[in-house]
Amino acid sequence: MLGKYSKYSKTLTLFIIMISVFMVISIFLPGKFLTIRNFQSMSSQIPEFGLLSIAVMLAMLTGGIDLSIVATANLSGIVAALILTKFTFSQIGGYEELFTIILAITSALIISLICGFLNGILVAYVGVPAILATLGTMGLFSGIAIIITKGYGIVGFSEKFLLIGSGTIFLIPVPMIIFILCALAAVIILNKTTFGFSVYMLGSNPIAARFSGISNESILIKTYMMSGLFAGLASIIMISRVNSIRPGYGSVYLLQAILVCVLGGVDPSGGAGSIFGLIMGIITLQVLQSGFNILSFSPFSKKVIWGLILILVMIINFYSAKLSQKSIKRLKTN
Amino acid sequence: MVKNNRSFKIQKLLKQNETYLFLVIITYSIFITSLNSSFLSLENLFDLGKSSAGMGIMAIGVFIVLLSGGIDISFTAIAISGQYIAANVLIASGVDNIFFAFLISCLVGVALGAINGLLISYFKIPTLITTLGTASVFHGALLTIVGTKAINSAQLPDCFKAFGAKNLLILTKPNGINYGLSIFIIIFILLALLTWLILKYTMLGRGIYAIGGDIDSAERSGFNIAKIQFFIYCYVGFLAGIAGVLHISLIRYSNPTYIVGTELSVIAAVVLGGTRITGGSGTIIGTIMGVAMVTILNNSLILVGLSSYWQNFFVGLIIIISVSITSYQSKRSIGNIVFRR
Amino acid sequence: MVEKLEKLLAVKDISKSYVGVQALDRVSLSINRGEIHCLVGENGSGKSTLIKIISGVVKPDEGEIIINGKRFQSLHAIDSISEGIQVIYQDLSLFPNLSIAENISLNQMIERKKRFISWKEIKNIAEREFSNISKELDLDEKVENISIANKQLVAICRALTQDAQLIIMDEPTTAITKREIDCLFSVILDLKKRGISTLFVSHKLSEVLQISNKVTVIRDGKLVGVYNTEGLDHNTLSFYMSGKKIVDSVLDYREKEGQKEPLLEVKNLSKKGNFQDINFKVCSGEIVGITGILGSGRTEIALSLFGLNRPDSGEIYIDGKLAKIKSPQDAIELGLSYLPEDRLNQGLFIKQSIGNNIVVTILQRLLNRFKLFDNSKKYEAAKEWIEELNVITPSLETAAQALSGGNQQRVVIAKWLATDPKVFILNGPTVGIDVASKSNIHNIIKGLANKGMGVIIISDEIPEIIWNCNRIIVIREGRIVKKLNTNEVTEDKLLDILARKSN
Structure with a gap:
């Protein structure tokens, strides 16, 4: 009962927060927030950091963290951009163009998988704490990105490729559709497969997991590879939406992704958190973001606010953990 | 009882990371010198020392944090806050005094560090998440409240420029050009010494080692964990404040977006110096060598034919x-992973 | 002599209840100067609560505490320390990254509210105390590099630097060898000569009888009595401790006629530094006990069988077939299960629901034809085992941390029974579990054997081994030193074999 209660109460709290933020913004910004255009722009922004948030969440569920997601996204985005710009064939509109696009996307995803694999090896086999392993690879990946581009941006992709970032299907932006599909896939993987179950168990107690016949190494490597893959998917949407890529682009997403995770109820020490909660966190953050945009807050003041919310959520978690610890004691002695 | 003979000492030396790091630095320096003979000149070494002193001071702070089993990535935001606020205050007040600049910068540093310390010691928020959040808050607030305009050399109070040019030991090259040992290096050495003294000869310092070794035992022994953690992050803030002033004096320019983003190389220097990431083990000498190695490496990239993009x-x-x-070493020494986490 | 017998500590009629549970009920304990006093009781009898009250960590609900003739209304940890009471917990509370000298002296420095460190003083203090124990160790060595027995000596020295009058040792002998125990005992006797008392907390009766002057026995939170060691023997003490002569029924095992192959056979299994030449068989319906002190190699053998500690040489046969066990997955596949000794760290996922805890080993069986989880299958599997083993819980969704020790252990057992093992290895199946749950768990184990499972119980609790197993294997320093049938051995005899230094 306790487990159920705390799980539901957490989801409920999140839901209430999300709705209240939504209402407050709607009331204070009449005619500006509740417009179709604003909703379209919100839903084209959600996918990028939504996918990156799922990437961070996966690592967090195992009790680790992935600080290299943005660097991974950058590197795979740059590889895709290079292929798109260098491989373009003269006759436009032929199969060659489609082939180039597919090649670019596949290469980007493969690169992101390799990045995740390296993180996984470091964490699972070498035994490096995830914070430092991914901090190191963050430097490494962004370093490679700089070396490849010599620090310059890559601009201008073919029209067809841009459809991924800015096209719509029945008024729904394509990125949103990609994101919904990915989130669904993540829900199924986490809740309905032995792998997902093992991720949660490993995150709550890696030693007991090993003693229960779970192969920690393979689960960790797969998790970080998935984390990388989601970053890779984010990168494709990202470069297609802004029609360019430069090393270091999107570094603000790292803080936002971690913020969304803790806001969405993912336990940074591992073993707890759901995609459902994460999505409520994403929506809350995006609603706030869009409100700030309408109020034309500077990016710097947004930085302050994101940081403050992150810390505030952690402080609230501190007190709620204290409370639930007490209720467990009470239950135990009854 | 206590073995003191020479072979024992050599054995002990061979066990230490510092020994190997030292050998690597020497070998690499010789290699670089073979490419460019001016590398090992006193002038170049003094120059490297001066330009890396700020990073070294921040590294000392990171070293203490890692020693206690935590991590800090907000120190660069603190350093730039201290620097930029100090420079602005000096310009606005008209007080052209370097000590006043240090005072302001360090006060800002300690205050921001105290916020980290409070969140970590009282609310028990994981150190990475705390400092990730505060880094964003500190830097964002600086840019929002204090401003985004760079202070150029002409606007910069003279005391910074004078301080940046201050040399203690002035030598003259055969061609008549003077060079010298910058006061930066002395400050760095003094701070390293101070930190070493705190760690070695005060109860507080031993407490930092103790909580890095086993936080539960430290609590049972009667160490005040919250107080020690609070001190650590305040001290990191203090060091960052000093590094901020050194930085502005070195480049004679202040841009509130500088320094932030260099966390990685500072952390790299500290872990390279052999500080154990799980806490409790590491030396200040190792940290200094780590800083030296990273500096030499960065400095020599172009010499070995790689662009600075490789940094x-x-x-x-x-x-x-x-x-x-x-x-890998600690995993092996613990033996089978089953027995401990 | 009269002065020497003066009372150091007296606690009278101490009661303590945690919401709903009476941990201690009017318990008294008194210790004289220079006395070696043993506090004896089974796991869960209230020993540790009593220690915590004496050290001022826990406040009693009722009763009085008198130390050095002073009556304390409410005793704080600081009072207890300044009256000379020092507790050495099982984990020793040392700093692995600091030197021996510093570990010995640091607490004293903290107590004296020192702000600065004099390394000369640290060394002097450490040398002074260590010379008393007359042990030759490099005081500059880091504590992480020395043996557990030496760490214990460091902890004792540290207690002495704080002018200890009474040193409380909580189960100090569980992790050290016989030779090291002897060394520890000679240190304790030395302390006695210096007028320092020891409260030795243990459930190992032979050690209690060997070292103590007086014994206080508690059971289920109540005082059974205080006895002079001279008048005690093993049987009486064990009776006082458990309150029963024979409660558990002896295992009724008859070799099955038709059985050709043993379920499990271990041949010449060796791993350097762990164990040597291990040979034994486990047949269907048999319960084999493996006993030996901690560090004798008993756990290492079990881990090797379960794929967590690769042996250097030797073979393992399951159902007569050579088995290659490289990981727990392999072991589970072959029909082995292992209940680890450290329930909270190795056995349970305390934050996860009971349902998840049970099905973690049988995930493959809960999939539908799309290879996805079938929630109703999961629910049924978990429910079945909850009922089968009588786990008392509000629901399957309850987090495991909300259960009592006995119920938690039944959850871990359920997790393994769900895999339908051929051979079940249980390491310390009743550690830290109250008496009632204990016999319930023993009955579960016997029931499994009766259904034809092969069972191995690893334990250092002699009664547990004697009353539940039909054969006993005694391990010492990594080797099998004796194989016995339970019907040809008594507790005393088994203890004798365990305690002997060498063959």
């Missing part, structure tokens, strides 16, 4: 390799 790559590589070595 991030190498910094990342250094972190990965050095933490891999220490993690």
Whole structure:
């Protein structure tokens, strides 16, 4: 009962927060927030950091963290951009163009998988704490990105490729559709497969997991590879939406992704958190973001606010953990 | 009883990371000198020392944090806050005094560090998440409240420029050009010494080692964990404040977006210096050598034919390799992974 | 002599209840100067609560505490320390990254509210105390590099630097060898000569009888009595401790006629530094006990069988077939299960629901034809085992941390029974579990054997081994030193074999 209660109460709290933020913004910004255009722009922004948030969440569920997601996204985005710009064939509109696009996307995803694999090896086999392993690879990946581009941006992709970032299907932006599909896939993987179950168990107690016949190494490597893959998917949407890529682009997403995770109820020490909660966190953050945009807050003041919310959520978690610890004691002695 | 003979000492020396790091630095320096003979000149060494003193001071702070089992990535935001606020206050008040600049910068540093300390010691928020959040808050607030305009050399109070040019030991090259030992290096050495004294000869310092070794035992022994953690992050803030002033005096310019983003190389230097990432083990000498190694490496990239674009790559590589070595060692010494986490 | 017998500590009629549970009920304990006093009781009898009250960590609900003739209304940890009471917990609370000298002296420095460190003083203090124990160790060595027995000596020295009058040792002998125990005992006797008392907390009766002057026995939170050691023997003490002569029924095992192959056979299994030449068989319906002190190699053998500690040489046969066990997955596949000794760290996922805890080993069986989880299958599997083993819980969704020790252990057992093992290895199946749950768990184990499972119980609790197993294997320093049938051995005899230094 306790487990159920705390799980539901957490989801409920999140839901209430999300709705209240939504209402407050709607009331204070009449005619500006509740417009179709604003909703379209919100839903084209959600996918990028939504996918990156799922990437961070996966690592967090195992009790680790992935600080290299943005660097991974950058590197795979740059590889895709290079292929798109260098491989373009003269006759436009032929199969060659489609082939180039597919090649670019596949290469980007493969690169992101390799990045995740390296993180996984470091964490699972070498035994490096995830914070430092991914901090190191963050430097490494962004370093490679700089070396490849010599620090310059890559601009201008073919029209067809841009459809991924800015096209719509029945008024729904394509990125949103990609994101919904990915989130669904993540829900199924986490809740309905032995792998997902093992991720949660490993995150709550890696030693007991090993003693229960779970192969920690393979689960960790797969998790970080998935984390990388989601970053890779984010990168494709990202470069297609802004029609360019430069090393270091999107570094603000790292803080936002971690913020969304803790806001969405993912336990940074591992073993707890759901995609459902994460999505409520994403929506809350995006609603706030869009409100700030309408109020034309500077990016710097947004930085302050994101940081403050992150810390505030952690402080609230501190007190709620204290409370639930007490209720467990009470239950135990009854 | 206590073995004191020479072979024992050599054995002990061979066990230490510092020994190997020292050998690597020497070998690499000889290699670089063979490419460019001016590398090992006193002038170049003084120059390297001066330009890396700020990073070294921040590294001392990171070293203490890692020693206590935590991590800090907000120190660069603190350093730039201290620097930029100090410079602005000096310009606005018209007080052209370097000590006043240090005072302001350090006050800002300690205050911001205290916020970290409070969140970590009282609310028990994981150190990474705390400092990730505060870094964003500190830097964002600086840019929002204090401003985004760079202070150029002409606007900069003279005391910074004078301080940046201050040399203690002035030598003259055969061609008549003077060079010298910058006061920066002395400040760095003094701070390293101060930190070493705190760690070695005060109860507080031993407490930092103790909580890095076993936080539960430290609590049972009667150490005040919250107080020690609070001190650590305030001290990091203080060091960052000093580093901020050194930085502005070095480049005679202040841009509130500088310094932030260099966390990685500082952390790389510290882990390269052999500080164990799980806390409790590491030396200040190792940290200094780590800083030296990273500085030499960065400085020599172009000499060995690589552009400065390679810097991030190498910094990342250094972190990965050095933490891999220490993690692998501790994993092996614990033996089977089953028995401990 | 009269002065020597003066009372150091007296606690009278101490009661303590945690919401709903009476941990201690009017318990008294008194210790004289220079006395070696043993506090004896089974796991869960209230020993640790009593220690915590004496050290001022826990406040009693009722009763009085008198130390050195002073009556304390409410005793704080600081009072207890300044009256000379020092507790050495099982984990020793040392700093692995600091030197021996510093570990010995640091607490004293903290107590004296020192702000600065004099390394000369640290060394002097450490040398002074260590010379008393007359042990030759490099005081500059880091504590992480020395043996557990030496760490214990460091902890004792540290207690002495704080002018200890009474040193409380909580189960100090569980992790050290016989030779090291002897060394520890000679240190304790030395302390006695210096007028320092020891409260030795243990459930190992032979050690209690060997070292103590007086014994206080508690059971289920109540005082059974205080006895002079001279008048005690093993049987009486064991009776006082458990309150029963024979409660558990002896295992009724008859070799099955038709059985050709043993379920499990271990041949010449060796791993350097762990164990040597291990040979034994486990047949269907048999319960084999493996006993030996901690560090004798008993756990290492079990881990090797379960794929967590690769042996250097030797073979393992399951159902007569050579088995290659490289990981727990392999072991589970072959029909082995292992209940680890450290329930909270190795056995349970305390934050996860009971349902998840049970099905973690049988995930493959809960999939539908799309290879996805079938929630109703999961629910049924978990429910079945909850009922089968009588786990008392509000629901399957309850987090495991909300259960009592006995119920938690039944959850871990359920997790393994769900895999339908051929051979079940249980390491310390009743550690830290109250008496009632204990016999319930023993009955579960016997029931499994009766259904034809092969069972191995690893334990250092002699009664547990004697009353539940039909054969006993005694391990010492990594080797099998004796194989016995339970019907040809008594507790005393088994203890004798365990305690002997060498063959």
